[in-house]
Amino acid sequence: MTLRTPRRPLPAAAVLAAALLAAGCGSSGGSSSGSAPAPKGPSSAKLRAELDKATAVTAASFTPAGGRSLRQVADAIDGTGPQVAFATATIVTGPKQRLAFGVVDPKTGFVYAPTALYLARSEQAKAMGPYPAPADLLLTDPPFRSQNAATESDPFAAIYETTAPLPKPGRYYVLAVSLLGGKKIGAAGQITVIAPGKDRIPEVGQQAPRVDTDTVAAAGGDIKKIDTRVPPDDMHSVNLKDVLGKKPVALLFATPQLCQSRVCGPVVDIAAQLEKTYGSRMTFIHQEVYKDNEIAKGLRAPLQAFHLQTEPWLFVMDRTGKITARLEGSFGFRAFEAAVKTGLS
Structure with a gap:
């Protein structure tokens, strides 16, 4: 300007x-x-x-x-x-x-x-x-x-x-x-x-893509394969495909260690704290971004399914699988919690 x-x-x-x-x-x-x-x-x-x-x-x-x-x-x-x-x-x-x-x-x-x-x-x-x-x-x-x-x-x-x-x-x-x-x-x-839908990223009011997200079990028990946070968080036990449309979900795409800005680590920490408050009513899933945690290998399949080219992103879904909130980029505790509540109402 x-x-x-x-x-x-x-x-x-x-x-x-x-x-x-x-x-x-x-x-x-x-x-x-x-x-x-x-x-x-x-x-x-x-x-x-x-x-x-x-x-x-x-x-x-x-x-x-x-x-x-x-x-x-x-x-x-x-x-x-x-x-x-x-x-x-x-x-x-x-x-x-x-x-x-x-x-x-x-x-x-x-x-x-x-x-x-x-x-x-x-x-x-x-x-x-x-x-x-x-x-x-x-x-x-x-x-x-x-x-x-x-x-x-x-x-x-x-x-x-x-x-x-x-x-x-x-x-x-x-x-x-x-x-x-x-x-x-x-x-x-x-x-x-831009006009809604131009980026092809799922919008509020739409059904979330039914896609497999990474879990510790699928990674053979090696959490470091699917989490770059230090220490790793506990939001990798549930596959989105198994709970979508059955229970509210907060799905966070972020890579704390490989993020070139400093917003990815904090948003994952916020998710970890909010899980302690809302985890009995909502499933929290942290999805890493790059295949094998190597930038050169490109994006993991869940990001491709959501048509994402940046991160972090948060998608909150209600128990029907409908997206009730989406946040991109940097977002603090207040915005994250408000998004979570949209999926519980």
């Missing part, structure tokens, strides 16, 4: 955080692009204080678009500097579509502050918003943290998330505004929205 005027230029979204926030850590062609190192993060205490503020946000803290263009909204904020990196690659049209993202300062690292999004079809088009985007924590309780986990000392400990109307396919210009140090700071970017 250019949004450039002599008065206040806003930088376009960069790939500074691609290695941490890019939706999808790889594909059948190999690992994801982007290998930027993680920016240096704040101290644990400071991060926790920032996260507390970032999770409590309302639209009332931000100026209504009020018929102004996105360019005018941008000109009215106090300054720029951070960059926005979207954590979803597959965004479809709809009245309330999920948008997940991170805000990054090139000098100080990830920015956690009350944040909202404004959107428009062009810089001069009328802006929509503000849409509050509270931070969703990637932190689990310590007993559920793997070696791939997010921790309080990790600068990447949460993801912003909101829903917004995306009525038509095409390009949308986005402005993320954060309340930082008593000022409104903007970060600009762009997203591409």
Whole structure:
């Protein structure tokens, strides 16, 4: 997003955080692009204080678009500097579509502050918003943290998330505004929205593909063949094909060890913790991504059946086998739990 005027230029979204926030850590062609190192993060205490503020946000803290263009909204904020990196690659049209993202300062690292999004079809088009985007924590309780986990000392400990109307396919210009140090700071970017079904990925309301998922039994008892998490989780005992249409299922596609971003380990840890709460009512399945856990060998059969080219992905199915929720890219504890509940209602 250019949004450039002599008065206040806003930088376009960069790939500074691609290695941490890019939706999808790889594909059948190999690992994801982007290998930027993680920016240096704040101290644990400071991060926790920032996260507390970032999770409590309302639209009332931000100026209504009020018929102004996105360019005018941008000109009215106090300054720029951070960059926005979207954590979803597959965004479809709809009245309330999920948008997940991170805000990054090139000098100080990830920015956690009350944040909202404004959107428009062009810089001069009328802006929509503000849409509050509270931070969703990637932190689990310590007993559920793997070696791939997010921790309080990790600068990447949460993801912003909101829903917004995306009525038509095409390009949308986005402005993320954060309340930082008593000022409104903007970060600009762009997203591409597609029509439902164009990607062939199963959608909410459709029946999930009846496919075999990997189990410890099928792997001859060697869990390391089907799980790169350290230590391995216990979500590999049930084959999706055996329970689909009989019991609610949360199916998570993720590879904690081979993921080139840092979102795959945390989402598996979140699944492990939620299984302890909802496991008696829902089957949790963790499906690894690459054949023999080698990127060069391509995607495992279940991903191909779901037409996936990125990961992580979460699909929740009710007891009839109908998909009730799907999440892509980075998603925190709140989003994961809300998805699980859709399959139980």
